[in-house]
Amino acid sequence: MEDEDLHNRSMSLQSEEDEPHNQSLSELQTTDSQKKKKKPRGPSKGLKSMPGVPRVLEWDELCRPIGKWAKASKIHVGEISRAKVSILYKDWNQVPQGIKDTLWEDVKREFQIEEDEDKKKKVLRTCDKTWRDFKIKLVSGWITCTRNMPKEIRMSYVLYDFISEDMWKTFVEEHTTDDFKEISEKARQSQSFNE
Template sequence: MQSYIGILAREKVRISYKSWKQVPSGVKDLIWESVNLSYNVDPRWKKGCLNSANSKWRQYKALLTHKFIFSKLAKPEELKEPPIGYGITRDDWSAFVISRMSDDFKKVSDEQKKRRKQNVYPHRLARKGYARFADEIGDELCDDEEINRAIIWKKGRMNKKGQFEGDDLKMAIEKIDDYVQQKREGKLHLEEANTDILSKALSSEEHSGRVRGVGGYVTPTFYFNVGSIVQKHLVDEQFILQQKELMEAKILISQQNARISNQDERIQKLEAMFRKGACDLDTDEKGSCSVKLHPMSDENIKIEKCVPNIETLDDDDMQILNNDDFFQVYI
């Protein structure tokens, strides 16, 4: 996906723009939409996706600058035509060459070169990334994340011959090896916040926007507190689940109470109709009762259902009447 983002940045964004801020928002949205057509990306990663496109676009312009401009300053006539195979128009190339030859750009370029020289621990991962590199050296990793981060950072700065270049880097590697050994033997205990083997060996804290040896988009706040963050997330999730279950239970109880209240009202209504029907039997056989009640005696009690006029009842009343428990309770 990162390679695809780089292709989109080179194809969709003209090199004549001096900075990413000058790139129209419509072009940026087109890059984001193109990524979503090919990959299932969380919408919250839009900013990260465009930041990645910005970085790759700048790298692309740096490549063009060093390969086709600075290397041909002795032959200015060759700067007139855009390089073949890059899909760059002549107008864009002319504007790009002029901007790169300006005094302002040379000043910025010199400042960045000085900053780059201050990086005494350059990595050698190329465009692989720490995540893929960690998979490659998985056999050398263990269950201790502090040790793993130090090992990944260390291995990422080894050249093809398996060597470390530079006195500062060699000194840092020796400290890392020493601290890793102490940690495995249980002799090293780091109690300071946001501090582990690597930060102790390099004698510097992590930058607020990244964690060395881990990769992009991982902040120190998350990395060094992942345990408490996950625990808090689980506690919050459990609390929300309990509140949801409690609310559902309250709704069920409320619905049940409403049904019981409605049932009681209908039973009272039917009881009143039965009483009225029983009284009407002595005066009028054509009253609301369909049959006469047999006289009761202590020796032989026989009870028959006294059914009110069913034309006056609805379906819920009939359901109650069809329940024998109602008559047993009533009698």
Template sequence: MAKKNKQAHQRRNDSESDPESDAENENREYERGRTVLALVGKAIDSNTKIPLQWNSRNVPFGDHKTSFSTYIGVVARERVSINYRKWPDVPQAKLDEVYEFIAKGFIVREDRRKWILTRASKRWNAFKTRLRKYWLYKSDGEIRKKRPWKYRWIHQPVWDKFTATYTTPEFRAISAKFREKSQLKNSSYRGGRRGYQYFEEQVEQELLKKKIHFTEVPRHLVWIKAHSDVNDDGHIIFNNPTDLKVGEEIRTLMAQSQDGGIGSSGRDDILARALKKPERGGQVVAVGSGITNKDRHWMLAVISPWNGIVWWLNPSGSENEISQFAEEIINEGIIKFSLEHRKDIKKLKRKPLIKWRKPLCPRQPVDSLDCGFYVCRYMLEAIANRHQVIPDQYFKDVPKTYEQQMIDEVRDMWTTFVLKHKEVEDEEDGLEVS
């Protein structure tokens, strides 16, 4: 008991020099990490892994999304030294170790390894920022020489090097420059650690309730959800002039889109126009951290409404989760089909038992952007084989990964079709075709 009291007394003395209001979020982050670490530890001890759901953007969602995000942060901050200046300085062997520890507790997708390590880098950088903000200096401005008692893995020599690096005049000048730059950001994002995926799921559910069909959740609706509040009258309000201006621009562009004046999808969509920042590659706004234009992915659903069977072909691998949105929409369509035709075809049931199957179709290489061409080949092969079903092991004599020549064949077919179609249009318009 005396030992516990001594530790508690020591912690109170240490925390007296910390601004409690500033450290509140940091403390919550630490407690979340301890809780999740215990949860994952139990899973590892029982030789099981926590399952993850992946949405259409290949980002985790559902029950274990937050725990997974927190665990990535815990592993990154405890396994990677705070004395690497930048994430690219971390050795590959250490990155492999980080990924392996994360994969011990969760069922992760190998093709999302790069995304997972990118998330780890962000959480590691955020941890170093918290150390500089809450632990580097005491309330009187004096440098804290003793290591942070809360983080047992940070030993005194490591802390000494950290304080020596981040208290130099050169670093203080850089830090002041970034603080000045951050003050220019006057948009009010209200999502906190939940991320844009949280708001995307909210918008998706609202659209489904309204029976509005969509191929992907519109980014501008997600942005509005993440940057606004709702008053007592149920009206959307913005808390600063910048967001209000963007919100009004979005409403104007939505009206133009409904009238057919502009497109509402693609890189130069409504949000990009409202922000006056067309997406040209790299990070995509209002879809969540780590999402790029490369993450937009093609998949194929082959539907047999007569039998209530759907074959789901995903170039990223059959082990991946089926899109929840696609499953709900297709199931609804099969049920409506049965209600429409069951009078003519007796074997159709009023509420058909719908089966989803995931054949082992050819898989695109990691970081490949050829998913659209893979889907085209799936369609060609399904038609050419003249089967009423797609075998679980896929069709015979088809390689596990398409060779470049097979991809080029699809490109040539598509190019020929488009050019031929354009010639017909030109002839109908009375233009000379050369």
């Protein structure tokens, strides 16, 4: 009988201890889920410096970057083309040759690329593509709002330190004209035919 009483008391104590624990666990789960808001992706931080580690970019027979540093080179190319080429140029043909040469010299130095005209063309083509993609992201994210962006997104000139507020205002004015909207709509219709 005493064993049964002891067992019942220990069970009731255990259930009393479990209830607050279960409540606090569920409370913790709700507060954790409330805290876990997905942060928007910010600008790329670029390559981390690795003193003494040479970054040697390898190339295949079609003059495409391959190997250990291929992905890092693409990230670096995108970062420097966004930072060094103004968003106010209409297209890549308007970018001065001096800026293009600076981009090539930067990539060549960073990844120990020998002077080669085919490799230079490939790097500058990648610069062009990443720069255009960045401008498309700016237009669809902040001007036309066709891209899904977080509600609490900061303005582009706050997010990217190489874009000034005046530059941004000029960019918005250029991309809200009737001519631009017409070109954009034609491109959107043309894109809809792609499978």
